[in-house]
Amino acid sequence: MVLCIAIGNPLRGDDGVALHALRLISPRPGLRLIETHQLLPELAVHIATAETVCFLDADPNCSEATLVEMELEPAGKPEPARAITLAHHLSIADVLTLAIRLYGFSGQAFQCHIPAKQLEHGSKLSLYAEKAACQAAKIINERIEGL
């Protein structure tokens, strides 16, 4: 099973670009799509049921959509020190670590960085982000077909 998780707030302009890209991914058997505002611990349960997981997120620091394979920390390796803020949400790396260490996830993980420019209040994407969403969906569709 391939799991795509799109992260973003659709009311903060291009921050919702990942959600838009997710809706452009072609539905097919064995593909599961999740939209979320923020990453929470229980997502680790869903990740653990997948062979491949792909996180889609807005990235104001990139200029074109890119799919990057993430390195998984081995389950037996001591946990690295994390002086992190654990408020009410986790980072992509955190939720992936939970999936590995709590539920034995051992599949492939990718992060799709999607360009974003305007992060102000509003539900509309910039043209720039709309194009980036199409590009991201194309890359992911191709990757899924290749699996």
Next chain:
Amino acid sequence: MERIVIEKVTRVEGHAKISIYLDDAGDVASAQFHVTEFRGFEKLCEGRPFHEMPGLMSRICGICPVSHIIASSKAGDMLLGVEIPRAAAKQRRLVNYAQVLQSHALSFFHLSSPDFLLGFDSSPEKRNLFGLLENDADFVRRGIRLRQFGQRVIELVGGKRIHPAWSTPGGVMHPIAAAQRDEVRSWIPEALESVGIALDRMKPVLDSMAPEIEHMGNFPTLFLGTVTREGALEFYDGVIRIVDAERNIVAEGLDPHRYDSYLGEASEEWSFMKFPFYKPLGYPGGGYRVGPLARLNVARAAGTPRADRELREFKHRSPGAVCHSFLYHLARLIEMLHAIERIDELTDDPELLREHVRAKAGQNRNRGVGSCEAPRGVLFHDYQVDENGLMTKVNLLIATAQNNLAMNRAVEQTARRFVSARSLQEGVLNRVEAAIRCYDPCLSCSTHAIGQMPVIVELRDATGALLDRAERG
């Protein structure tokens, strides 16, 4: 006078700073918990149609949106002047219990338990969810499953996990199907078992940490919460009861719709969060606490068998009201048990599946007040509208703000006990933070602000000069 400031409090939601002032002798003279963010949600809503308010209000918070939607919908019910269908009220109750469950699970298992299961003096890099995972993975998994259960109920009934917009003035948008109800029920045995395990882990901690708990926000206050007419624990509808530190009833049967006749809101120039107080006792003498500890102190009974057993034991911990802030954690577990039992009862009620879930009417009033018990305490939404149903004034009295005076006292007491030098040691920092985390504050809600919450602590001398500063997050 010297001053210590803890900036960016971790594992709570929002932004805050703690200042600790030392006197000429180098002892703690006072402490302040500053909330340094501002959002102004009340102002943003002016001019909007009241029917939009539940959807708008849910955006205040990603953790307790359901409570805001429910309080907002109830204010809308009052503006319409309708009594909503019983199935709709039961749906709202069901989802509110699910929200209490998932929010308390996050607070207890993921944010607070590293403090007491790994120890206040363990390294800050390890004293978090991941450190706990190495120590007891099953415990972490159970916390995740409990949250997942609560979130799943919200998703099944409300349509989505975060910011569901299914509740509206007059009721809810759609009925529940039998299959949805059955899925909810299938989670209950495991959820009850997990909370039982957590209670078994928590109670010995209370004994082993007794000396610390004694000085971590243990002081007399009033306690305020919603109860049924019979005085039992209540989260959706009911009357307000206030008890004092000896558990004497100070006020009973107060109408939540008239909250502003007995609750006032003071401001301090050093914090964006207001300081609510009980008017008859004035400010700051009328400071009170809300939330799990307060609810269990004001309720005569829980009204469900397992929670009632735990509540009886809880009440035996003190001859009067339980005043230890640390006991908020235990109270959270008891409320989780209660919420699961209530979810079980509601899913056993055929009325929950009835199809009539919305009463329709035009606007019949110009002011509506809605209240319910949110995970962190009682929540009030007060709306005034013009003849076109557009909002002219909004007042939100949020649970975390109602604990503001108490959180400040907890910080000061903890600092007095544990700060003994002109610099900040890690253990001190975390104990002061932990005193705040007992209240599981959601500063985003209480200031109606955006964002997550790091902490900054500053230590200042009698002249105001900065002696030390620590920052996390």
